[in-house]
Amino acid sequence: MLFNLALTLFAVLGFSCAPQKGPQEKSFWIWFQSNQEALLKVKSGREEICNELTRQMKGLNPNLVYEFGPVGNDRREFTISADGIKESFPAVEALYAAAPVLPKWKILKFRQRREPVGISLRGTSVEADSVAVAVKKVGEKADVIVYIPGAPENDRDIYGSIAFLMLDQTLGEYDVETLIGEVQIMPASRALEKTYSLKELPKVIDGMFVH
Numbered sequence: 335m336l337f338n339l340a341l342t343l344f345a346v347l348g349f350s351c352a353p354q355k356g357p358q359e360k361s362f363w364i365w366f367q368s369n370q371e372a373l374l375k376v377k378s379g380r381e382e383i384c385n386e387l388t389r390q391m392k393g394l395n396p397n398l399v400y401e402f403g404p405v406g407n408d409r410r411e412f413t414i415s416a417d418g419i420k421e422s423f424p425a426v427e428a429l430y431a432a433a434p435v436l437p438k439w440k441i442l443k444f445r446q447r448r449e450p451v452g453i454s455l456r457g458t459s460v461e462a463d464s465v466a467v468a469v470k471k472v473g474e475k476a477d478v479i480v481y482i483p484g485a486p487e488n489d490r491d492i493y494g495s496i497a498f499l500m501l502d503q504t505l506g507e508y509d510v511e512t513l514i515g516e517v518q519i520m521p522a523s524r525a526l527e528k529t530y531s532l533k534e535l536p537k538v539i540d541g542m543f544v545h
Contacts (some may be wrong), residue, residue, distance in 0.1 A: 338434040359432035445507035450532040466529035475515035
């Protein structure tokens, strides 16, 4: 199963120094609530309401992103993300703190842990179960080597992006940015030390840092 990035809906938010409920955040949620029926119906991200949602979020600040989950029982997830930029975490906290109770929505801060699935990016596809990881605790963080079949060593373009997306899927955005240190990309053929599957990785990381 491939995770189609085109169906992941992103928009731009902004930077805030502290998670305070400012007037801009409150205004955003007023708009969101008044347009929630149209947002519940979004399927492709190309709908006109998404253009307006993007504009509303750009009015806040240009650093953060959002993601819609599937609709289930007339309810949908709306995730506020820093897109892996740790400096923008306070902005996520600020917008999340300002969110009202919306019965048709589950508002989440930061991309959550989930079952890892394959990713297709710019014509390159990688299945989650083909990826292995090696982990080493270094101080307060863990360095990770991600082994991907066919990947060039320490690729920072397509395979590097896929590796970080898979880590975000598996560990969640917050833990990747706060617990993971150096990330290396290696071809699967170079995997010599003890490795784990992506499904095993959360348990390994939790064992290192959760007491």
